[in-house]
Amino acid sequence: MSTLLVLGGARSGKSRFAENWVAAQGTCFAYIATAQALDEEMAQRIERHRADRGDAWQTLEAPMDLAGSIADAGGNSDAILVDCLTLWLSNWILAEKHPPVSELVEAVIVCPRPIALVANEVGLGIVPDNALARRFRDEAGRLNQAVAAAVEQVVLMVAGLPVEVKN
Amino acid sequence: MSTLLVLGGARSGKSRFAENWVAAQGTCFAYIATAQALDEEMAQRIERHRADRGDAWQTLEAPMDLAGSIADAGGNSDAILVDCLTLWLSNWILAEKHPPVSELVEAVIVCPRPIALVANEVGLGIVPDNALARRFRDEAGRLNQAVAAAVEQVVLMVAGLPVEVKN
Amino acid sequence: MSTLLVLGGARSGKSRFAENWVAAQGTCFAYIATAQALDEEMAQRIERHRADRGDAWQTLEAPMDLAGSIADAGGNSDAILVDCLTLWLSNWILAEKHPPVSELVEAVIVCPRPIALVANEVGLGIVPDNALARRFRDEAGRLNQAVAAAVEQVVLMVAGLPVEVKN
Incomplete structure (x- = not known):
């Protein structure tokens, strides 16, 4: 199945690009959010x-069990958006636990639907x-x-535009 | 008209690349500087x-009214260089005012001469x-x-070399 | 001779990419390390x-005299890996001396063997x-x-994948 990783910095247009890609794959979609509504402002946002x-x-919240949510979403939607991996990593680190990266990668590989994953590039x-x-x-x-x-395809977003990294 | 955005990090060769591009468009040019000479050292630089x-x-100083300076410069030069948008943004934020981004974008779109704009990528x-x-x-x-x-063309400068983002 | 600069952020796969490139050039290689074993942990690593x-x-340590080490290594190996330029720069700055950049560039240009150099992109x-x-x-x-x-070839590593900057 078609798999896409959308990398980019702050306000680089990652989420919008990934959302448009997913929305072009069918009629019903799963949005897997890794953000947690820790306060009222965040909940409203x-x-x-x-x-x-x-x-x-359909929105699913997966601050920690991302592999499980991807498996669940695969049965109920035409395509899946995971936004974002960096926040998921942060949730595991703040919980002082080792992030289950290979389990996540396996869930992406076996996912029966097109899936786009958003992540921040923070190392530059x-x-x-x-x-x-x-x-x-x-x-x-x-x-x-x-x-x-x-994944099959990787893009790096620069000022709202995708630079092809893997295709 | 031909429009170019040159993005890049610190000391990535943005200004030189933009200057060479502008200098290839004619014989007289406008350099619109958004930097302010806040002290003697800066004034000398x-x-x-x-x-x-x-x-x-010809050098024009436009720490705040960039749209106005682009409109003025369009009538008096073969091509225009704006260096840089990030400092212009910083000037507006430090003045605690909302930066007039859509007015700026409009000035770029209607500019009758080739224009290159330099901006920093700071989100990675x-x-x-x-x-x-x-x-x-x-x-x-x-x-x-x-x-x-x-704009029509966007490049990301990496170690003095342009990576094509939009063309 | 073939020359490659591998740029990238933290944990972007720079060293592995450069190592594979060097290892494809022959049978015996020089690894020029600019890191210094300042403590026991570092020495073990x-x-x-x-x-x-x-x-x-063959490993050579060159925290400061990189040009000299490149010249030495050129006679004894099929290809050379320098890892990394940014640490070399840091060693010179910490020693409060001016880094001999043009001497280094000259050593790369005259090097009789394929050479890959790794450097961090830190300006974004x-x-x-x-x-x-x-x-x-x-x-x-x-x-x-x-x-x-x-150099002849420059790549920017993004999530373990090379983006072509110069070729």
């Missing part, structure tokens, strides 16, 4: 995004002072490599 | 750059601790997307 | 990497607060530009 996507999209700035930030960017880089190796 | 460009270049590092820095990189990302959507 | 590369690789995040970090990223940008101009 998540609700607003859900309303913006409209009725064709100066080395952070902070040890946790250094560890996070190392883990994010390894995660992006593992997923990029498993 | 700006003056040195002006001397380096030579007599074919780790999320900054500082709230103002986070807001700044979000706004810079949105600005880059708006301009990239309006 | 360097030793582990050396063991991983195997007997086909937000401007650092810290003056030394700002200076470092400016110098790293200039170094990358100087080497990129001298």
Whole structure:
């Protein structure tokens, strides 16, 4: 099945590009959100995004068990959007647990529907002072490599435009 | 008319690439600088750059009213260089005013001469601790997307070399 | 002779890509390491990497005199890997000396064997607060530009995959 990894920096148009790609694959879609509504403002923002996507999209929340949600979503939708892997990684690191990257990669590989995954590229700035930030960017880089190796197509978003990395 | 956005990181060769592109479009050029000479050292640096460009270049200072300067420059030169959008954004944010992005984009679209705009890509590092820095990189990302959507050509400079993003 | 610069962020697969490229050029290779074993942990890590590369690789340490090591290695091996330029730059800056960039570039140009050089791209995040970090990223940008101009091929690694910058 068709698989896409959308990489990019802050406000680079990653989510919109991935959403358009998924929306071109059928009529009903799963949106797997890794963000957690930790406060009222965040809850409102998540609700607003859900309303913006409209009725064709079913929203699943998967702050931790992403592989399980991908497996569930595969049976009920024409295509799947995971937004985003970097937040999922952050949730595991904050929980002080080892992120199950190979389980996630396996779920992507066996997914019976087209799937697009969004992730942040965070490794192209100066080395952070902070040890946790250094560890996070190392883990994010390894995660992006593992997923990029498993999918068919990778793009890097630059100012809202896709640069082809793997095709 | 021909329009180019040159994106890149620190010391990636953005300005030189944009300057060469503009200098290939005719014989007299407008250099629109968004930097402000806030101290003596900065004033000397700006003056040195002006001397380096030579007599074919007329320098306009536009720390805030960029759309107006682009409109003015269009009548008096063969091609225009704007260096840089990120500093212009920073000037608006420091003045605690909302940057007039759509007015700028409109000025680029209606500009009767070839125009190259330089901007920094600042969103590919780790999320900054500082709230103002986070807001700044979000706004810079949105600005880059708006301009990239309006121009004909976008390049990302990497180590002095252009990677084609839009053509 | 064939020359390659491999740029990329943290954990982007730079070293592995460069190592595979070098290993395809013959049967005995020089690995020029710019890292210094400043403590026991670092020494163990360097030793582990050396063991991983195997007997086909001879390791040279060149924290400062990189041009000299490249000249030496050229006579004794089929191909050379320099890992990495950014650490070499950092060693010079920490020693409060001016990095001999043009001497390095000259050594790369006259090298009689295929040579791959690894460097970090550190300029695509937000401007650092810290003056030394700002200076470092400016110098790293200039170094990358100087080497990129001298070599035949440049790639930017993104999530383990090469994006062609110069070919």
